[in-house]
Amino acid sequence: MAGHGGITAIGFDADDTLWQNETFFRLTEQRFAELLSEHGEHEVISARLLEAERRNLSFYGYGVKGFTLSMIETAVEITGGEVSASVIAEILGFGRQMLQNPVETLPHVHDTLDALAGKYRILLITKGDLFDQERKLAQSGLGEYFDAVEIVSEKTPGTYERIFGRHADGAAHAMMVGNSLKSDVVPVITAGGWGVHVPHELTWVLEHETAPNGNPRFHRIDDLSGLLPLLGQIA
Incomplete structure (x- = not known):
C-alpha cells in the first residue's frame, strides 16, 4: 500500500478525535x-x-x-x-x-475510516487508562478498522518512531490525526511524519501547544470529513 505523498499509514487519536471525552x-x-x-x-x-x-x-x-x-x-x-x-x-x-459513560462517536468517523480501509494501514494511538480505553474502543464499534491499537503512557517523537516503525514503514511515511497539537501533531512532525490537527471545541489546557504553522507537514482540518480531500491534495 502506498498513498499520496508516500503515506502508507495513518494513526488516529481516540479521545475527542473519534469520540467525545x-x-x-x-x-x-x-x-x-x-x-x-x-x-x-x-x-x-x-x-x-x-x-x-x-x-x-x-x-x-x-x-x-x-x-x-x-x-x-x-x-x-x-x-x-x-x-x-x-x-x-x-x-x-x-x-x-x-468510567461508565456511553461512547459517542464524533461526526464523519465511520465514513472516513470506511473510505481509508484497505488503502492505508490504520492505527489507533491513544493514551490514558488501559481498561477505560479498551472499554471505549469496544463500545465504539470501531475496532475492526484498526490494523493495530497502541495505548501509551505518553506521546513523544520516540513513541511515534517506535509505533510506525513496528506496524508500518516508519514515521516518514505516516500521518497522525488528532485534536491535540501537543500530543498528536507536534511530536509526529518532529519524528518526520505528517501531523493533522482536527480541533475539538473542548481541549484540556495541558494539551495546548503552538501550531507549527509553515511546516509543510502540518495541516488543519475542521472535522474528519476533510481528511480524504487533504490526502488527495498531498502530492
Missing part, C-alpha cells in the same frame, strides 16, 4: 466544584484541581483514575485535611460514573 471531564469538574462550593469559588477550585493534575501526571498518568485521585487530593487540600468520608465517597462515585 473532554465533555465528561468538564461536567465532572463542575460537579466537583459544586460539591466543595462552601470552601471556595468555582474558578479557584478548578485552578487547584488543575495544579494537582499537573503534579500527578508523572505518577498517575492520563485518564479518569488519575483525575479522580487528583480530585480527592484537591478536596483534602482545600478543606485543610478535614474533608469528610462522605465527600470522598461522592468523588469516587464521580469517577465510577465517568
Whole structure:
C-alpha cells in the first residue's frame, strides 16, 4: 500500500478525535466544584484541581483514575485535611460514573475510516487508562478498522518512531490525526511524519501547544470529513 505523498499509514487519536471525552471531564469538574462550593469559588477550585493534575501526571498518568485521585487530593487540600468520608465517597462515585459513560462517536468517523480501509494501514494511538480505553474502543464499534491499537503512557517523537516503525514503514511515511497539537501533531512532525490537527471545541489546557504553522507537514482540518480531500491534495 502506498498513498499520496508516500503515506502508507495513518494513526488516529481516540479521545475527542473519534469520540467525545473532554465533555465528561468538564461536567465532572463542575460537579466537583459544586460539591466543595462552601470552601471556595468555582474558578479557584478548578485552578487547584488543575495544579494537582499537573503534579500527578508523572505518577498517575492520563485518564479518569488519575483525575479522580487528583480530585480527592484537591478536596483534602482545600478543606485543610478535614474533608469528610462522605465527600470522598461522592468523588469516587464521580469517577465510577465517568468510567461508565456511553461512547459517542464524533461526526464523519465511520465514513472516513470506511473510505481509508484497505488503502492505508490504520492505527489507533491513544493514551490514558488501559481498561477505560479498551472499554471505549469496544463500545465504539470501531475496532475492526484498526490494523493495530497502541495505548501509551505518553506521546513523544520516540513513541511515534517506535509505533510506525513496528506496524508500518516508519514515521516518514505516516500521518497522525488528532485534536491535540501537543500530543498528536507536534511530536509526529518532529519524528518526520505528517501531523493533522482536527480541533475539538473542548481541549484540556495541558494539551495546548503552538501550531507549527509553515511546516509543510502540518495541516488543519475542521472535522474528519476533510481528511480524504487533504490526502488527495498531498502530492
